[in-house]
Each structure stands twice: as C-alpha cells, then as structure tokens.
Amino acid sequence: MKTATAFRTLSPIAMAVALATPALAQAACGAAGATLIHDVQGRVVGSPMQGKTVTVEGVVSGAFTGAGQLRGFYLQEEVRDQDADPTTSEGIFVFLGNLAAPTLKPGDVVRVTGKVSEYSRKGDAASETQITPSTIAAVEQCAYSEPLSYATLRLPLQSSAQLEALAGMAVRLEGPVYVAANYDYGRYGELTLSSRPRLWTATQRFLPGSAEAKALSEANQLDKLTLDDGLQIQNADAWLPAPGGLSASRTLRSGDRLDGVTGVVSYAFGKYRLQPLAAPSVVASNPRPGAPKRQPESVRFASFNVLNFFNGDGQGKGFPTPRGAKTQQDFERQRAKIVAAIRQLDADVVGLMEIENDGFDRYSAIQDLVNALNQGQPQPKQYQFANPGLPQVGSDAITTGLIYRPTVVTAEGKAEVRVVGNPQKNRPALLQTFVLDAKSKTRVTVAVNHLKSKGSSCADMVVDGQADVDKGDGQGNCNLTRVQAVRDLMAWYATRPQPGPNDGMLLLGDMNSYAKEDPIRAFESAGFNNLLARWSRDAYSYVFNGESGNLDHALADKPLSSMVLAAGEWHINADEPTALEYSSEFKSAEQQQKYYAADAYRSSDHDPLYVDVARRGNAVAAADEGGLALLLGLGALGATALWRRKR
Template identity: 45%
Template sequence: MTMKHALLAAAIGGLLTTSAQASLVISEYIEGSSNNKAIELLNTGDQTVDLTAWELQIFFNGSQSAGQTFNLEGSVAPGKNFVFAHSSAASDILSVADQTTGAGLFNGDDAITLLNGGNVVDSIGQIGTDPGSYWGSGDITTQNHTLRRKDGAAADNDPSNSYNPADTFDGYPQDSFEDLGAAGGDNNTGGENPDAPEMACGAGATPISAIQGNTGISPLDGQNVVVEAVVTAVFNAENSLNGFYIEEEADDRDNDDSTSEGLFVYSPTLNVEPGQVLRIAGEVVEYYGLTELSNISDSVICGTSDLPAPAVISLPWASETAPEALESMRVTFAEGLVVNDNYDLGRYGSLTLGSGRHFIPTSIATPGADAAIVEGMNALDRIILDDASNQQNPATVPYPAPELSASQTVRAGDTVQDLEGILDYSYSEWRLQPTKAPSFTQTNPRSSEPMLESRGNLVVASFNVLNFFNGDGFGGGFPTARGADNVEELSRQTAKLVSAITALNADVVGLMEIENDGYGENSAIAELANALGENWNYVNPGLEQLGNDAIAVGFIYRSDRVETVGEAATLATAPFDDLNRQPLAQTFQRLDSTDGVTLAVNHFKSKGCYDVEGPNADQGDGQGCWNPTRTEAAQALLSWLANDATGTGEEDVLIIGDLNSYAKEDPITTLTTNGYTDLIASHEGEQAYSYVYYGAAGYLDHGLANATLAAKVQDVTVWAINADEPRALDYNTEYKSVEQQASFYAPDAYRASDHDPVIVALDMNIRSAAERADLNGDGRINGRDLSRFVLALIFGKASAPDYDINGDGSITRHDMFTLINLLRGR
C-alpha cells in the first residue's frame, strides 16, 4: 500500500467521525527551486468537497496577518487530490495543477493555513514566528524540500502552536514532483491494475528512437511508455540536473541517422549507475524543447552493459536541426574548440564554444545580407559547455580546473580539449554536459601592457570605465544610480582602474561612463585623477555637468607631459541634446612642443531597443536600434570639428570614444567617407575587437584620425584586458561567496571594465624651427640648406615632414621664409 493509500485509509477509518463528513488535508508541500511551489490537498472524506468556502492563506516572514489569501475553485472527489501551484512552475507541476496563481507564493519561512468557512482545517508552520530560513531539520525542512504527509498523520488546525514538520511529513529532495497529483501515489485505487506496464526484463519495450522521432517534438509526447536501455550518465545529486541519461544498446538501434538513441530521465530520487541496464516506465514529456521521460511509475535493473561508444562530432552543425539526431546521446568532439563567451561562467558554470572565434556580423561585414550570413554561420557554430548543475553561483566554478580564480582564468580565445559528455538541450541552447573533465590551453594569454611597436612621443588612450561613480565623494551616498554599490566596491573598482590606466602609460586618456557629477574636488573624475597620482589632472569645461545623462565623457592627462591649449568645448544641440551624450573636445600639446592635436571624446547612443519605433527601431540589418540617431551624431561631429571646435586653429583631429557602432555600420562609414581613417582597422585589421557581446567580438571603441593627423600615427592597438575576461573577476561582490570575493578579485588591470582600452601612438613634431632648418645635417644653418629646400621644391620632392620648417603640419612657401629668416639670424 502506498503512502497516500495508507493516508486515505487511515483518514476514512479513524479521522472522520461520520461517513457523511468530507474533509481536506494538506497531503504534499513543494518548496522547490525558482517558482516550483505547490500545495496538494487530499479529500479524506467519502463525499465530494465543493471548494467555494475553502481558502489558502500565506503568512510571510513571521507576520501575524495573511499576506496572500487564495480562494480555491472547483471541487475534489473522495480520495482525490487538488493541486494549487505557481503559474511559472515546472511543466511536471503544471501538468497536474488544478489551480494556479502568478502571485508570490511561500518560502521556507512562511506559514500556510488551509481554511473552510474561515476556520483553520490544516496548517504548515507557526503564525507569528519567523524561524529564520525554515522549520525543521535535516532532510525534513520547509525550505528546498518536498514534504509528503505520513500515514495516518492528523491535521494541524492550530497554526499558533510550535511546529516541527517531522511530526506530520516525510522529507524528499528539492524538486521532487513525481508523486504530485496522484491520490494513491500512483493513481491506483488498490488491487491489481490491469493497465500496469510489463516490467519483465527483455519483454517488449518502446525504442528510444521511436520516442525521439526525427523532429523537435516527440511523436509520443504525453504517452506512457516502457523503455529498456543502458544508463550512460547520472546527474541527480543535489543541485544537479535531477535525473540521468539512457541510451539504446547496439542491437536495439534503428540505424536511422536522423533519430536519436538517447533519452533524459527526470527522476531526482531514483538511484542508478552508469552501465546499468534499466527497464523503466514513465510518461514522455517535452520540457522546454528537451524530450524526456518523466512521472516515473516503475523501474527494474536488468543487469549491466558496456557504455555505447560516443558519437564523434564537430562544429559547425550541418543545419539548425542537426543536433536533434544526437539529443541526450554520448558525444565527443573530434577537435578542440575555442571559447567565445565566458559571461555566465561565474553565475552558471558555463562557457560558449565554437570551432573558431566569432565576430559581430557588422564588425566584419556590410549591414544587411552580408551581415546576416555571418550571423547564420555563428549560430551554427556554437555549443555551451555546461557543468551538469542547476545551481546558480556555484561555490566552485569548475573551469578551468581545478577552479576559476583571479590568477587562473579562462579567456575568450582560449581553446578547450577533451570534450566528452552528453548532448543536452535547455534554455534554448545545445549544451555538453561533461562526463570527463575538459582541458584548457591559454591560446589567448594575458599581456601585462599594451603591445605597441612604436610609442611615438604622444600616446592617447580611450577607455570606457564602466560606470565609475563615487557616491557623495566623502565615502558615502551609496548606492548610486550606477556602478559600485558601496564604498568597498568603489575601492575595488578604483584599484583595478588605476592599475589599468597606469599600465597604459598614456599622456591623455579619454573616458566614457564617468559619473556626470561635475568637476569639483569631490567629483568622480577628480577622485579618479587623484587616485592616479599627483601628475594627473582632468579637463574642466567650466560647466556644472556635461549634459543631463547620468554618465558623461571626460579627459584625464599627465600634466607633467602635456598641457591643454585653449578652452574645452562641447556640443549641446541636437543630436547631442538627448540620447547621444555630449562630446567633449580639447586641444593638447606636449610641454616641449607647439605641435598640438585636438581630441574629441564621445559616447553615442547605445543599441538597446526600448521605447523605440520608426526608423530608430531595429531594421533587421544587424545595426540594432537607434542607428539613425548615432549616424546623426557622426554627421554633426564632422561639421563641428571641421569648423575648429576648440577655436585654437589646430588642424590635427582625433575622434575617440565608445561610438556604440561597429566598424561597418553607418556612423563609422559616415566618418571614414568624410576624411577620417579608422585607425583600428588600418593597424589591427578586420578582426580587431574591444568588446564581446553574446559570444561575438567587435569594436565599439574607436580611434579615427583626420587626414593631417593620420601621417603622424605611429601605431594603434587594443589592449585585451577586459572583454576576454570572465565578468566574475570584476570588482563587484554580489552573487559571490566571501571566499569568492577574495579569490576572484585582484587589484590588477584585468576585468577593470567590460570594454578594452584603445591606444593611439602619435609622433608629434618636437624639433625647433632651427633644428628643422638644418636640412643637410651639418650642425648649422647655411646656404646649402636653402639650396636643398629650393631644389626639392623645384623637383617636387619637398613633401616629406623634414621640409616642414615652421612645424605647422604642411609644406608651403612659409617654410622657405622661415628658413631664410633663420639664415639671416632673425
């Protein structure tokens, strides 16, 4: 007799005082992961119960008053169940639910009462008492467990008394649903069941290939079947996948390459081992795209067998549906794969892999049809290396072995070998649940400083500092709108940014995502400059703040190396009055030179698609939302800078910043077709990147030089310290244990932000006019120098920088006049 049969019999025989009485008790309580919450009621009487006068009430966190009251609906026949569940619960719960709600349900520290006509009939917990996290102990607690009523246990109609669930219930692991909704535990009413499945080993069984079929949905969805196959992998430990995989032995396969021979069995409590031949009865269920066997009713071990050899596979997939033929089967990859994304490594223990590095389509291809081809290729060339766990923020992040830390990282671009496991499908992604530990090779190692072949004599950097906000500037005022949540996080963030900016060894750094809180001594930009040291200063444009956005652009610079020329300038009119942040322009020159450069730092509108319609909506060409708004910003920037934005007369211009546009998109081509050179493309190539988004790399951060400055550019690089690193290594402390807050963090440059800095090395003219006038190099200015200049002018050779005597960036007759005056000693 099952537990629920025994409970029903005991209730009818002893708890009821008259055969005419009808009563409900709480027979099962599920406090599972996420919204897997349910209460099962059992009619222990001999008459149908009309639920019109029945209610469930939830008392949150020790409250004396009900936080939720649910009026129950329908009726419950004698000996039958009624299941009340959350509407976002797992399909196994919803498939047996009689009533659902989208409202918040209970946690382990909340009391629950079942009422009839306002009178408490049964209860869980103690009203007015906050137990901490749960009532009970060991395996029988009201948190992260399923509780099922013991045989003959009486109802608890006094919710104010002390409470111990072990007095009434047996405990089961989290997310145990297999008994839910079955009045007798197996939907039987006693005696022999003529429809019971044949469980004799070797008897007829449904082939797994027939269950899987050759489409995404099983042709037997919703049907009860018996399967006999070998167990290939077991993942039913706590916080794992709550089940195991089985696969047909060789003699039972259909030899059809389009149908899978593997199947996932959802059963958190069934103890099996790989290599066992298992005969099992259950229901075929489609769970968010994965065909599985659930609601297990019976199982028998039928000996052991060698595991089937894993299928040898490779990426990219031949088609979008190709993996279906291998769903839930053992597989091994013929070659190592490349890490394309590690964003979820710390949170979910997973990595996105491909046969090669993936790039944002519009970073390497023209928007539209060409970009769509790249996107399609990327989609066929991906798999998630998972950790066979449902746990978020695991205590040990398994990759790279033995675990992730600040000094032991796995970067995008690294390679993974020894990939063997089960091909799984969940959360709309194909995944490898490993059955052996993969190995990692650091094919994209860290570098301790930017790799420049030549640093020239003036280095400019562009750096998105990922919401550097400093509270009120006195160590308080947290949390702010963005960035660090408290002074501890700010300290950690500052240390990383200081390490990164110091290692840039730049003379001027253009900043994006600095808090827009002005330029006083307690502002964010002042705090960052002060943290870098006494030689650092920042540009103050003389405004209270730069526009109305929470974040702004700015400049910090080495005052012992460079100086500002003239005043800083900004553009507050459309399209910079809304959406695009206001740009900031400033002319700089070395302390030992009169050869200056005007820098314009920018942060265009992001690609996020919210509150957008019309031309600014996503046009499906790969450029995302707000593309016209960003293009208008590029056009306005061109006009502004062409008209001497800083009023200094300086001709050399360098546009830097996060333009939220990839290399082939309209805003960038607007600039490059109007006289500006994309310095990253010309020096780093088409596959350069500064940012990784959903496993694809590209550069949103730019350096663009106008024609007069382009000749002075010595080298350009992107320093890959952020985009390739796991976000778990950043300064934030949330979603990390105390141990991880220490082990994941280091006050170094890596993951100081989510964007990589861009570095531009320039060779500015620092020679005096007299030094430049000595054309023949004999140490003095004489007629031979003048003759050399005139001959070069006559024969068209006076085009090299050596003939720019007055240092104004161009070669004209004024250079000859300067030389003559020097010759005369003027």
C-alpha cells in the same frame, strides 16, 4: 534561468552524489514489452508518445542526480537496438524530481517505466523529451553493464536540426574547439564553444545588410554550442580550468582551446547544450597580454569605458548608486582595478566613458579617480582632469571625461562641450586641445564621444524623415541617431577655426558602432582614418553573444594620421569572464576573494585602446613584429600604412 541557491562548492561532473541511495530492484532485462528510445523520441521535436506510459531499457550515459544537479539521468539505447535513421535520437532524459536518487554510473544498464512528457519554458522553440517514473521502484537495475558509445559531433553544425537528432545522447566533439564567450560562466556555468578561435560580428567585417554580412551571421549561429556545468543552480564554483577551477590568477579567456570535450546533448533555457561527462583540458591559446609598449618620443592617447564608475557621495556613503557599485567596498574594488589598468596603460591623455555625471567638485567621480591615480605617483605620472566650467556634461547619468598629465602635455584654453545629435539620446562630445611640443607647435584636439547605445529603442525618433527603428541589417537600435551625432560633429570640424600646419584632430570613444557600420563610415567619409583598422586587421574591443568587434574607436584626420606611430587595443577585458569583475553580487564570500584581484584584468567590459603620436610631428611609423618600419614624411599623407598583427 537556473534556480538560485545558497552558495556551495559543487563538482559538475560528480555522478550520483545522492541524498539517499536506494538499492534498485533487478529488472527482467531484455524481456518483451520495452519501447525503443528512438520510437519515443520520434523524428521531430516533440515525442509522438506524449502522455503515454512506456518502458524503456538502455545504458546510462550521464547521471546528474547529485545536490544541485539536474535531478535525473540520461539513458541511451543499447547499440544492438539502435536504428539506422539519422533523424531519430537514441537518448532520453529520465527525470526523477524529488525521488530518492539511486547510485548510477555511465555504462549501467537499467529499465525504466514512466510517463513521456516535453519540458520547456514559455517561448522556447524546442523542448526536451523526458520520462518521469512515478516511484523509484520503476527504475530497475539490469544484471550487466555495457561500454558507453559516443556519437561524434563537429562544429560548425550542418543545421540547427542536427542537435535535436542527438538529444539525450553522449557525444564527443571532434577537432579543436575554442571558447567564444564566457559571459555567463560565473553565474550559470555556461561557455559558448566554437570551431574558430574568434567569431566576428558580421558588421565588423562587412557592410550592414550585405550578402556577406548575412552569410557570416548565419555561419556564426551554426558555429556555437553551449557547454554547461551539469547543474540547475546559479553561482556554483566555476569548474574550469581543472583542477581547481576559475580564479583571478587562473582565468578562462575567449580564444582559449578546449580539448577532449564530451557531454550529453540536452535542451534547456531556450537552446541546446552539452552537459559534461568529464572535464576537458584547457589550453591557454589566448594568454593575457602585458601592457603595450610605448613608442619612443611619443605622446600616448587612450580611450577607456570605465563601466559605470560611480563613487556615491564621494565621502564613503551614498551607495547603492543608480549605476555601478552597490556598496562602498565594491566601489573600492572597482577603483583599484581601473587605476591598475590606467597606470599600466601609461597614457598621457585618457578619454573616459561611463563615468558618473556629477560635476567636477572635490567629491565628484572624476576627481575621485584622479586622486586615486595620483596617490603615491611621481609628479610626471600625475593627472588632472579637463574642466569645461559647467555643473555637469549633458543630462545623462553617465558622461564623458578627459584626464591628462600636465607635465607632458599643455591644455590650451578651456575644455569645450559640444552637443551632437539629439541631446536626450547622445552624450555630448567633450573637446580639449593639447600642445604636445612647444617648439614645433604640435597640437592635437581630442574629442571624447559616447554615442547612443544599441540597447534601447529610438522608435520615437525621426531623423531625416525616417523613424529610427532597428532595420534588421545588423546595426541594431538607434543607428540614425548615432549617424546624426557624427554629422553634427563633422559639421563643427568643417567650420572650426583654421588649424596650423602641425594641428591634428583625434576622435576617441565608445561609438556603439562596429567598423563597417554607418556612423564609422560617416567619420571616414569626412576624411578621418580609422586607426585601429589601419594598425590591426583583427581589431576588437568587445565580445557580445560570442562575437567580437570594436565598438571603441580612434579616428584621426589627415594631419594627425601622419604623426601616428602606433595604435591598438589592450585586450584585458573583453576576453575575460565577467565573474572576475569587482562586483560581489552573485558570489559567495569565498568566490569574492577567489575571483578578485586588484589588477587590470576585467576592470571593465570594454578593452581600452591607445594611440601613440609623435611628439614633434615627425611621422616615423613603428616597426611591426616582423621588424619592418615605414617612414612617413610630413608631406606623404597618402602613404599606405602596414597591416600588422595584433600579437
């Protein structure tokens, strides 16, 4: 990781803002005895001259000698001395360490004498070749300058070796490039760039382990490049969009386009990256969406992972909690964002995931959330929570929850908790039946789910005689455990009391499975329709490692499918930088104010989803953006729904 430091405002493209600026000696430039940079670099990772002292001469491509920067500069072979071998780099890093930094700028020609070495961390697959002078006198100024030449680079890469051949060189990215990921932007100053506005998780589009999934996964890896900020410290002010940098009102979302990207190719922290030579322009090609409009005469259902909503002891104390906010102030900031998102989503029934599993008394997290949602709201907008009459739901620190508007829907009977799969791995499902319309007797039973995550191992589990290990097919850890939970829920569904003609079933939640993975296909095999796939070809609710897909799902049985008017996600979270979350960790006092707003954006790491259901069971499909409408009669359960664009 980059070195943590005291918080300060830093410019990542400021060149050579040094603690001291000694005058450099004039070099005998062009004299015999200099080694060509491409000979120092060699044709493979690792210099053939490691440990030797060499003298090189070249053009400064990027100086990163200011406070918090890389403590050195990049030197590039003069054009007339470059070779024609595409496998050898013409650039190299000169590491000054604690030497007093000279004033240098791109285009300066200097002569440097120092020892060749390779810098890497344990476990890195590659390294960065560098020259380290023993004294500042070993860095000599030539009497002339030379225009900096740029190599051109286009994504996707042809191979991973392509960047090693450009190590230390100034490059200009050709063609449009887009932000694929901004997860590390606030803390480490890193953005993942791609040639495509969105990279898709392979198992979102194709069957796990298939040739198509493998090909997409491999293509994604060649279509990613990290743009760094030229700093070796953490928590500096995020510098884009320029001027002014990141703020709560001036965001930088996945899918936004960057024009005019230039930088020096470097290697650090396990991957190749660009250190910037100028600030690119940002085009907001994926603007923040407003709240999705409700369909007329509908009841809106929603699913929302609320990112470890823990309220301490419920009385202003009890922080830090096992998960979630570390302080009461941070919790209040978190709650304000969650409340803003749920209010604007305007759902009548909301399934919750990652809410604290501390019961249902007046100090519980779910009661806290309901109180905040109801404060100052008219009666028709107020919520209450479904209470199964148990001390808590399951044994995990987090659980599922369900809130609803009793003035809009009527809860029929008490909420039910159903254990699905291994109770030590999966959170139980929380079920509640609602009457949408008394006259037509339209009922919907909602099951809120949060299946086992991919993050931790289930190797100690045996399901159907198989160890539940990561099989390397893209589904990650615990896939069999998630499938087992789905089968248990579907077994209950098959044997439940006979429903009425207007009774439907809606499954909501964070399934920790992408659209083509086994758990979702198990739901579909049992007769449930994937509503997000039906209403949007490009559904996603989560961005991980620069790749998008939906871990959050809404699935309806056939009776309910005929009543669905619209379904989709509200992309307020997955595309936003994590720096805009509520937490004050890893932020200066100024950043805590600058990055935060009590709005819906980056209220969680998952996007909420919504499903609009016809209140009286009539199935009038909402028109898509082109104005087309599809009328689904109650008997036309097999009718094909229109594909529609997300925006």
